[in-house]
Amino acid sequence: MSTNSDCRPDKHPLLVDFLLQYPKCDEDVAERAFLVYLDLTEVKGWWSTEMTYSPQLDRPYILGQHKRFVQRQAVLPVGVEECVSSQQMRQFFSHVLVDEEPIKSITLAVSELDSTVVYYKLSSGLLPPESPDMVVTHQRDKDARILQKKQFIAECVKKAMQRHDSN
Known part of the structure; x- marks a missing residue:
């Protein structure tokens, strides 16, 4: 079976453009975020998805709509090997923006290197x-x-x- 290196996610034009736009973003972190982006867009059928970057968090996140006419949501990709503290979660709510506004809820996309993704919705306070x-x-x-x-x-x-x- 032959493999084509141009089919790898890190060669995708959207990912290449993202890394050019945000040169401080770690390529491995961006690639993992891009796999979550693809899962949301191609598998889950999200609308108007876009990858963006938070310089304060030094990581990418994804904005999109799970249905066509609903409010945009933020999805923050994290690796299964990462430990996320309560202080980091507070920073997520402060520095992840949807339409230039801080968020009240965020979805963590916990991903494995084999591209398995599990989603957890977090809220700031009680809903x-x-x-x-x-x-x-x-x-x-x-x-x-x-x-x-x-x-x-x-x-x-x-x-x-x-x-x-x-x-």
Whole structure:
């Protein structure tokens, strides 16, 4: 099996541009952040994702929307081998900006070198739970999506059976 070195993430034009724009950023840290960026963009389907850099934290982070018309969120990639102190977490909330404003919550993207990523949402202070009406609305939306998928699959099976029967 041949490998093409141009397919490596550190050769991706977006990562190269990022490193040119932020030359003080450590390349290994940027590459790990870029893998999280790719996971959010290509696997999770986030919208308007961008990698940016915090000189105060000396690390990159990602901004984006998990759905098209929701507020942008910040995702901070950290390695599974890193120890994050409560003081560092306070710094995250001070120095990670969304639309030039400090954040009230951040998602830590804890990543392994094999590109496995686990996401943890952190909040500054306590957040009140969703209202019962919102919980019901979310469940109703989820149930509707599941029903729609089931109907689509049933229709596909029906068409396949019809094609099979006609042969």
